[in-house]
Amino acid sequence: MATIKPERLLSDLRTFAAFGAYKTGVHRPTLSAQDIAAREWFAERMREAGLDAEIDGIANVFGKCHASGRKVLSGSHLESQNHAGWLDGALGCVYALEAARAISEDPAMRQVGVDVAVFSDEEGHFGSFLGSRSFTGVLDEREIDGATNRVTGLSLRQALVPAGWADRPRHVIDPSRYAAFLEAHIEQGNTLENANLRIGIVTAIVAIWQYRFTVVGEQNHAGTTSMARRRDAGLELVRFLRMIDQRFPEICGPHSVWTTGRIDLDPGEKSIIPGKAEALFQLRDADQAVLDRLDSALNDLAQIANDGGRCRLTVERLSASTPALMDGALQAALERAAERRAPGQHIRMPSGAGHDAQWLARKLPAAMLFIPSIGGISHHWTENTSDADIVLGAQVLVDAIVDVLQS
DSSP states (O other): OOOOOHHHHHHHHHHHTTTTEETTEEOOOTTSHHHHHHHHHHHHHHHHTTOEEEEOTTSOEEEEOOOSSOEEEEEEEOOOOTTBOSSTTHHHHHHHHHHHHHHHTOGGGTTOEEEEEEESOTTOSSSSSHHHHHHTTOOOHHHHHHOBOTTTOOBHHHHHTTTTOTTSOOOOOOGGGOSEEEEEEEOSSSHHHHTTOOEEEEEEEOEEEEEEEEEEOOOEETTTSOTTTOOOHHHHHHHHHHHHHHHHHHHOOTTOEEEEEEEEEESOOTTEEOSEEEEEEEEEESOHHHHHHHHHHHHHHHHHHHHHSSSEEEEEEEEEOOOEEOOHHHHHHHHHHHHHHSTTOEEEEEESSOOTHHHHTTTSOEEEEEEOOGGGOOSSTTOOOOHHHHHHHHHHHHHHHHHHHHO
16 A cells, blocks of 8 residues: 655645745745745656656646556645645645655556646635636636736736746646546634544535625715714615624525625725725535525615615625535545544535635546644644644545545
8 A cells, every 4th residue: 555654744844834934834925936936846846756747837836647547636736825824735735746656656556646736826816716727728818817916916927927937838637637636635624623533525615606795875074964864884884794694594504604804985084974885795605505595685685775774785796606516436535545544533524615626626526635724723824733634634645546546
């Protein structure tokens, strides 16, 4: 059986954490100098492992093995959220590389192998899953032309130039080459830790639906306008959000979540009644029927707010992705591996976060493995996982890949 080397695995992960080190985490935005250096370093590690590795025209790093038989694709992303954790994304990349090494080092596995993919911009600094969407052939040149860093304003085309990748072709998947895609990741929540479990087997990746709520009232003086005649857009928006929080628990699914991520008041001055208010709102679930039910409820609540309020409220759906179901046979392979290495310490569970696997699932049977996040923390520099859980997860992934390669 192919066996990982824990010291090598942990060393690679800690080396990655030095690219953009920030406190106990990392700051490694897409195509920053630190991200470029990390991608070049990882490509070299791929080559040392015997893979043909190239970085393409959107900063994806792709390493192909030389196996003549059955092959599996594995990987994740390398960039981080701003001032965030050292494992989010990087873990899945190093796991994939370690799987490729372990399988190539097993004399009994010489005819099969693992290709490794590092996808660019999963964290969305320039767009939405640009790397995995490019690799699966659903990203066109027009979207790349319009992609701009949300913080710096730098275009994606400009950001690729310093690395020398701007004019390179983009890798596109050949689905006939692979039996499956597997991605490993930290959980980014506390389900595993709270239940004293060590492995999560992902059943589905949630859809994310984004909205903008806009309320138009009347801007006026905060001191001279009586309460009876005010048309306060900010107050009406807050009331609407309260209506959502009262209604959604009655109709949501067991894993539904919703978030108001931003509220803007216009003009936003202490002595002026806001004449306009906007909120960015998001809901997530892996059940299409639940998503449709919540979406319908938003429009019903908006009508109620307009019928009884003093302002005009509109609900605009900005985007709506589709839930991605993970392959049943691959889930079973992960479950067998988990039971072998950690009997009774695994669970099937949905992913509340988006991952590159949701795009690969459109082309290949796909599955995901989770390991615990200490304290359920992620997207923060205190994100962490024990070495023991990191090592266990890597071996479970390799066992499952071997299962798939030999089936």
